[in-house]
Amino acid sequence: MTAETSITPQVGAPAPDVSLPDETGAIHHLADQKGRWTVLYFYPEDDTAGCTIEACQFRDINEQYADTGADVWGVSPDGAASHRRFREKFDLPFTLLSDLDKEVSTRYGAWREKTNYGKTYMGIGRSTYLIGPDLRIARAWPTVKADGHAEKVLAALAEERAARGA
Numbered sequence: 001m002t003a004e005t006s007i008t009p010q011v012g013a014p015a016p017d018v019s020l021p022d023e024t025g026a027i028h029h030l031a032d033q034k035g036r037w038t039v040l041y042f043y044p045e046d047d048t049a050g051c052t053i054e055a056c057q058f059r060d061i062n063e064q065y066a067d068t069g070a071d072v073w074g075v076s077p078d079g080a081a082s083h084r085r086f087r088e089k090f091d092l093p094f095t096l097l098s099d100l101d102k103e104v105s106t107r108y109g110a111w112r113e114k115t116n117y118g119k120t121y122m123g124i125g126r127s128t129y130l131i132g133p134d135l136r137i138a139r140a141w142p143t144v145k146a147d148g149h150a151e152k153v154l155a156a157l158a159e160e161r162a163a164r165g166a
Contacts, residue, residue, distance in 0.1 A: 034133065034135055039065065039130055044076065068157055139153075
């Protein structure tokens, strides 16, 4: 898959299926989230600088997400042991999912061509989707800067809930 063929789900479209394991091996299905808001955020790697900033900011306001009936799911290509260490080290209260084959990341356009220091390669591009209780994409951030992003998503969640009278 290249950047040209990467597909990013559009606002209003049905959210692509998610069926991924967490660090305990429990499978989380997006279909089971019907009736709840879901923040699905893709990040490159556990315990790296930007990913830690983003995860800790989601952690710090996780209670506010929960108070609005929203669940936060982080997705990366890291395995269960890595997710377990990351969650424990930073006391992350939300779900981290392993997308080892990058299938879900591909469906959300997060597995894409990246360039760093002149080198082009495939990798996870930091991105986030706010999925409504109807399992449709309510908001999309296909390119994300880690710092401050969790607050932006929370504000968008409040706007979407207000617009829907929820």
